[in-house]
Amino acid sequence: MVKQVRAQVTRDTIVDGAAQVFGRRGYGLASIADIAQAAGVTKGALYFHFPSKDELARAVIDEQHRRTMEAAGAVIAEGRPGLETMVLLSAVLARQLLTDPVVQAGIRLTTDVASLDDPVTGPYRDWLRTAEQLFRQGVDEGDLRADLDAAMLSRVVVASYTGVQLVSETFSHRADLLQRVRELWIVLLPGILASDRSETLGHLLELVR
């Protein structure tokens, strides 16, 4: 039992170390030796838990996605209207991207299309499903235009958000991330809000700060 706990602690330490190195260097340039050093474990201990760099990267992505979905679940559980929840989620993920090295590394690895043998699509699919549900709820609640295709809107928003955070990282190391996410909604909302809900725009934008 104690041994199992210790193994889990070592595993978590390695994932944190890997996140540091992947976050800084990307997948291709990260070395196992650097990750072992950042985690403070021997290369032997590292290989015991993660036989390949690919598995290490997937462990970081899994842990990032677990944290992100946990935070998203807490927001969804508040039971706000669908559109308000979606806008709030975009801010919650932005704040995680600003503060949590595991989230920074996981998102970077997810967008690092070429590096992993199979591109990672699971987290995108979860976000697409979540966004589609919330947008559909937004249509039902009369906040969004009745003729909106919620599935299409979720594809556009998830992909656009992916680009917004990537470009923010490129230009400012994410210093302007919340402002850029806010601008995305400033541009999107007027075209998707139901015509009798345009006065909610200001309130929705207040959620992204």
Added chain:
Amino acid sequence: MVKQVRAQVTRDTIVDGAAQVFGRRGYGLASIADIAQAAGVTKGALYFHFPSKDELARAVIDEQHRRTMEAAGAVIAEGRPGLETMVLLSAVLARQLLTDPVVQAGIRLTTDVASLDDPVTGPYRDWLRTAEQLFRQGVDEGDLRADLDAAMLSRVVVASYTGVQLVSETFSHRADLLQRVRELWIVLLPGILASDRSETLGHLLELVR
């Protein structure tokens, strides 16, 4: 003179080979040996032209951006209205991404934030400037809402487009790229078109096929 021409031919051959390898493996996993082999030159010849992998990557990005801007320049020179030009440019770049290995590799390297010592921002800046000009023209021509902030709209569109092509690559190796770009405009246009120009939506979407 003949020697200079021959050197340029070798250089171009190397850039093509580098594009193949970078496009397939990303920056981090691409090796100089693979690139020399793909280009059909010796490692010595390769190092003579490009002393580092970083310089090779930047040469691919430069050549991609040159081709993209050349195609964009030809469209702009047709002198269509600003908004129509912008929508058309999004389709022209998509078609280059579908067919030209150098463009595929250059865009992938540009979005590979972590790999290069300095993230590449030049091509983004050129696109931001171009988009801002065209959107401003679109406002002046009465196609876009008079109260639009053209600079903000260009930031949102350039970042969103970056994400759309990245997610399309992840999910379908870009097979659905034109459809995804079309969806981006389907979502964006209703919120940015001037209210008396909403009937132009169908015509604009016809440009992205």
